[in-house]
Structures are given as structure tokens and as C-alpha cells.
Amino acid sequence: MNALFKPWQTPGSPGCAVSVTKAQQLVFESAYGNAVVTDHVPNTPSTTFHIASVSKQFTAFAIYLLQADGKLSIEDNVRKYVPELHDFGRSIRIADLLHHTSGLRDQWSLLALAGRRLEDTIAQDDVLRAIFAQRELNFPTGSRFGYSNSNYTLLALVVERVSGQSFARFMAKRVFEPLGMTDTWIQDDFRVLHSGHAEPYGPGPGGLQHRSLPYSTYGATGVQTSVEDMARWAMNLDRPKVGTRGLVEAMKATTRDDAGRAVNYASGFETARYRGAATIEHSGTDPGYVADFLMFPAHRFAVTVLCNTEGPNPIELAHAIADIYLGGVLAPKTVVEHKPVVLDAKHLASFAGTYQEEPGILFAVTLRDGKLFMQDRDALTAFGERDFFLANAPVTFGFPDGNTLVIHEPDHDRVARRIPTVAVPDLTPANMQDYAGAYYSPELNAVYNVAIREGALWLSGPLGDAAVRQQAAPLREPDAFYTESLAGALQFRRDDRQRVSEFALSNGRVIGLRFVKLRDGLPELVHDDAPPRVKASP
Template sequence: MKNLSTLLLLLVTVGELFGQSAAERMGTYLQLLTDAEQFSGSVLVARGDQVLFSKGFGEAAIEYGVPITPTTKFRIGSITKQFTAMAVMKLVEEGKIDLEAPIVDYLADYPEEIGKKVSIHHLLTHSSGIPSYTGMAEIMKHRGSMEEAPEDFIKNFWDKELEFKPGSEFKYNNSGYYLLGMIIEKVSGVPYDEYLKQNIFDPLGMKNSGFEHYRDVIPNMAEGYAAVGDYPEKAGNIVTDMAGAAGALYSTTEDLLRWHRALLEKKIVSEAAYEKIFTPFLNNYGFGWTIEERSGKTVYSHSGGIDGFRSMGILMPEEKLSVIVLANLESANSTRVAQDMAKMYLGEEVEMPKELEVVEVGPEILEKYAGTYNLFPGFDIEIEPNGDHLLIHPTNQNVSPVFPESETIFFSKIVNAKLEFVVNDEGVVNEVILHQNGSHPGKRIE
């Protein structure tokens, strides 16, 4: 990957690329992101059976210069939940699962006080109130070494108090989908990964998709990277079985297109089952999918994130449009990329990446910004000068550099984010604003 030490992404409209086809604009957009080390992955855009764009960018293994192609395999993270939900619905149609039944009916050892209150439907819709294990620091700090059988792993969260009355609120929850994977195994009599292979992957010809068990050696699998400092490094280790039916699958853009086509053609389960899958319950979430209306068009989508990888899939049923983005860089904004690909296809205006030089700022100004700033309860950013730039250390995240765009605004070369320092009339800095998916002010606390 090219190392751009003095450049940043600024946004300009796609009008500058007047005359290019949608596919050409997509390629230009993605190459600019790749050159700026903000993307590495595979992108596919299709309408029905017609592939409009399919190309790999960056490297599957930086150390060996292995290029990414449309057949490169990636961890897909939470896109896994779509397949878990489909497996559940298939078992519902076979009379083996009741959506309204309490989970203790299928997991006999689950604590009754909680298991009788939570239904299968609650797990599917992130409305169970069961704490998500990915929000528990004591579990996640061991994600690179925790090798426990599922029946032991769930004991880490099964006796925790419910966070709210089941069915009353939405809170994204990996524990719920992990439990669904166990329920699929109990009622089908086969392992979760084998059930998906027999009932989804093989029938659809998804030969490059599967469940990544820890220490599996998977041919043509991309390495996952995290942007540390100026250059990507291999992402931290994770026992992938720990993600289970919530996020342990891998696939390719080509295989996920086969999945999207099957959904459009309503294969695997009945039309009534599809109606339930794509009917939002709370927070626009159905069964493994977000369902929204944008510009009068229905949009199904879901993103994924797991150590070293980011993913996003968009399916627009009326347009028969599929957009699939798989990245092997943690800082890649796969959601933004997928949304912009869809906009380009639809002829909407899109902002394109462009390079801008860094400005020089004196050490006395950098020193003035050193300190700790609180943005949210439990989330601080520690800032210190480092040569001609600043180092920031957000709570529970890696240290990374930010560079001056002006005396008061600094940008990241790793993610699409900026920090703006607020200087009062006395020249004192007591506030910083994080510009990332909105503007988030933070007060200086030390």
C-alpha cells in the first residue's frame, strides 16, 4: 500500500468526473481511497444477474504482495446474522422452532428466571435485554485466547441481569445471535456450520463461504489489518469461534451476490417467512437486516466488523441492486463506501476523495493541545505532541497520529475523522470537537 505521509482526503463532488460511466467513477473513487490507505478490499455492484462492477483493491497479504481479487475470502463479521436468521426461519417452517417460545425450551440449562422471559423473536430482533458479551471488557480482553465450548462460553453472560424488559427496547446484541446458533444446533441435530452448508451454501453454490474455526487454514483468505501509526499492521488475534453465529462466517463478494440473488428470488424459505425477515420490529431492524426507506426506495442492509475486517451489504429489492463491500482493513469505512457505490449507480451526487497537503504548525501550538478530553461517559481522548503532529489515545483504542490541516483542525490518515480545538479569547483550550459521523464536543478534564 502506498504510504502518504503528507496527504489527506478532502471531499469534492462527482461532477469533476463528468463523462465517466458509473463503473468508471466507482473505480476512480476506490482507487483514490486505496492510494490514501483508507481502503483495501473487494467491491461488487450488480443489478439482478448483471454485474456492473467487480474489482479488488489493495493487498490480501501485504507482506507477500498478494493482490485482492473478487474471489478473495474475507471475514464478514455481523453479516453472519443474516444467515443465522435464515436458518432459524427454515427451522420455524419445519415446525422445529417457535418464534414466540422462550429460549429455555431449547436451551434447557439456561437460567429459568431469564430464559423464560426471552423468546426466539427477542433474540432475532436485538430486543432481549440480555447483555451483549462484546460489551464486556472482562471477556473481550481475552478474545485472542478464550477457547471455550459454547455451553461454557455462554455462562459468561447468562446470569447477568436483563438490561430492560424483553421486547421493549432495541439494543444491538451479539449474545442473542450466539445463542441462536446454539439453538439451531440443538433442534437440527447438526453443527451450526454444517447446517448452513447443507441448507444454504451448497444449494446456492456458495463454495467459497463457511465458518472460520480458530486455527483453520483457509485458502485464498485475506489477512486482516489495523492501521497503526502511518502504516497498516496485522490485526490482533481473535478466537473466531467466540463470534459464533453472530459473526464467524467468511465469504467473497461473488458468493454474497449469490446470496442476494436468492433473497430476491425468495429461495430457501416461503414468501411468508421472507415477510417476517424483512419486517422491522424496533429501530428499523428485522431478522438480521436493517430495513429503511431512502428517497422512496426500500433498502435492506447490514454491516459487519471483526478484528482486521469490515463489511457492508446493501440490497434494494425494487431496483434489484446489490452492493457488497468486503475490506481487510479495520479503519475502512465499508458502510460509506457501499452507500456511495449505490448512489453512483442511481445517478446521485457523490463526494469523491481528493488529496490535500498538511500545514506546518509550531511546537508551542501543539503543546497547547496536550491533555485529556472527555467526550462521552467512559470515553476520553488523551492527546500529546509528537514531532510535527499529535498522538491521540481514545479509551480502549490504539494510539494513532493526527496531522494539522490548520492551526486548530487536525485529521486522521487512518479513518475519516477530524479533531477541532476550541480556543477561547484568552488563548486557552478547554474543548475539542470530534468530527466523525457527526460532531461530538468534549471538555478538557486534565
């Protein structure tokens, strides 16, 4: 076990802490490296860490406690408790927040696009204002899975509104104190000092750097805890003292989207299988901290890895620890070998084309010399009539019908739809003029500028400057470009007179965010009302 953490056992290094439980027993705990590097304060099993998105399972647990109390139902419309949330024309249920099927844009991306930096002070009200300013969704509610921290920030607000208590007090009184989690708290005010807390670190150009995490936001993040307390939490999930077995089983239940596709995100847990065994797991990353909580419910086994440095991969560490303890009972690690088959060129040609996963994410499948190529460079080898694999990569590709590409990655599937392939001319200084100008986002209340500099197109705004680039010819769409920045992909749109009138920005966590081109001052806003102010806590 100690060998896994050897890189973080050197003097002057931050490090990690780990706990392992089997049923109702703590079978291992240890800590490595320093909680405070400058003062050589070592990490211990009771050192507290910021656990980032691992916090989500606690927020979900609070919702199910309130449902058990009869105070809410996860089928309720969120706006019943949070009327400040825009009415998008279809009910967003509490269940949609729990399973990330709401379509709400991610709060961190929105804040960053509006100019906030990771080192900035961010309070709960800052996050809520960004959520309430949304007037369009990434996708129709219920139509698909899309991970968004906004969902769990709203769930924390629902807990406050329904319970009449601050989220921190509710969690302390209903969860942490009854379970003896005396090291655990919700960081709703980063200025409050807590002894025994690990400070955040990360690599920099000159070596180790101190990170800043001045966040007073919670629900999606915000839990501060130790591996000792996480062991108590794991044992409660195994045999509940707070809540019931039915409550825990409800948390582990997954759902399906409107098309019947499985959504493998439960309520604060990602569900999967590892070496043949069912797992629930969640990892977390914030500046200076990484974390993972892994549980094998059938084996009544759990691992927590918490680190105060950005170097370790906590998921790999947690799985390696599971190998040590469960290696004799889990299925052997297997390598799937695909047997190549030969398909004729006419059959292969039916798969060639351009496929779009979401705006700005395209896949070009081309036929050359009797072979299919992905992105015109990676050869695809058939192992079935409609199935292909890449050499030296754990990814396969399927074409279930004439218009769909399914990319089977190790932990999830990605679906792209065929779009028309069109010839798009090169971007030149002459046609760049169409796009130049100032653009306003009502949701961000921010102006971005598109300008021509030394024969190239540039995007500038609160996030800084980014070059606007054109895809390779097989991946082009009309008026579509990309940036190597948080702005992601840009899809410009034209009016009836074929003048560029706006662009939509998409970066994965934010899809189709509209920026309206300014001509004579601010345009008439299409949004019906300004986002309301809100007080987060009762």
C-alpha cells in the same frame, strides 16, 4: 467506481472487494489492494473475508428455515431449546433474539470486562459461559431495542439443538452448497487453514499492522465469504431458490416494543430509507475487517463491500456505489432547513432540566440569556413549539411532554427521561474514602478495586486501570461517576446505614452490572446457581 477505492490501490496496501447485483444479474465485481500484504497476494472477487456482524442475516435465515420445516416457532421461549439460559421471570422468545429486544447483555463487553482481549483465543463455549452467567438483564425483555451479539450466538445454538447438526454443517448443507456459495464457510475453528483468505490489517503508530482474530465463535459473527458468493446470496434474497419469498419477507419484517415504539431492526437486517427508497442493510467490524451489505428490495439492487483493513467506511462506500447505479431513480439528496422561531423565556424554562437516557448518559438542558443550551455549551434554536436544532449538526431535539427528551439522530431516535436535578458536591480526597475497596461481580467472577492514588480515584481490574471522574456540575447525580474506559459509568449504591455497599457498571452494551463490596471475604452471593457448563455443538 474505481475512484472510490483509490486509497487502497497502492502497492503494499490491504484493500477491499465489491460486488453489485441487479435482479438476477451480477453487474459489477472488482477487488483492490492485497489479501496478504507481505507476499503481495492481490485481493480478487473470490478472495474470502471475515464479514463480522453481516453474518447475522445468515443465522436468522437458518432460524426461518427451521420454522418453515415446522421444527420451531419464533414465538417459542428460548429456554425450550437452551435451558441453561437463566430464567429472568419473563419469556425471552426467539423473536426477541432476532430483533434485539431480549435485554441480554452483550457477550463481547462481558468478556472484555472479565479480562479477555481482542487478540485472545475465544471459542464458542467461552461466549456461551458468559451469556449463561447473566442473572440480570439490561432492560425488561420486550421493553426496548438494545443491540447485543449474545442474541445471535444463542440463535446459532438453537439451530444446533433443533437440527441435530453443528451450525457449520447446517449452513453448508442447507444454504451455502445449494446456492453455489463454494467460497463460504463458518469459522468454528480458527486453526483450520483456508486458501485464498484475506489476512486482517489495521493502522498503528508505526504504520500498517497485522491484526489477530483467533475466534472460533459464530452466530453473531463467523461467516467467511467472498463478494462473488455474496452476490449469489443477494440474488437468493431477490428471487429465492433456498427458502421462499414469504420466508424472506418475514426476515425483513420489523416489530414494536411493549410501548408501541418501532424497532427498525428486522432479523439480521437494519431497515431504513436512503434517498427515499427502502433499504435493508447490515455492517460489520472486527479486528482487521470491515464489511457492509446493502439492498434496495424494490429496485432489486444490492451492494457488498468487504475489506481486510480497518480504514475504509464500508457503509459510505456502499451508499456511494448505490448513487452511481441508482442515482437517476432515487430521490434527490435533500438538506432539511429549519426555520427558526422565537419562544418566550417562560416557555423555554419548562424544558430546562436534567434528562437520563440510561445510567451514566445524561443530558443537561439549561436556560441562559433567553436561550436553551445542551450540556451547557451548545445553543439550541427553536423551529417549533417543542422542537429545536443544533447549528451545523444533523441532530434535532424534541420535548413531547414535560418529562421526555427525544434526540432525533440521522439513523435513529434516542429517548431520555427527566430526573431530579440535585446539587452534588465535588469529589475530594475526604469523601473518596467512601468508595475505596474491593468489589466482586458474580456474573463476571471478577474482582475490581477502587483505590485512592495521589488524590484521585482509580478503578482497577481485569480490564486494566481507569481514572474515576466526576461529571460537570449540571450533569451530576449522587454517587455517580464515569471512566474513559470500557467500564463506562459507575453508580455506587448505599445500604441502610449509608455505607457504600456496591456499584453498578454501565457502558451501553452492559447496563447495571452489579459489583458487591467485599468486607470480610466474599459476600453471600445473591445469585441462585452457578452457570452450567455447556457443549456448543451436537
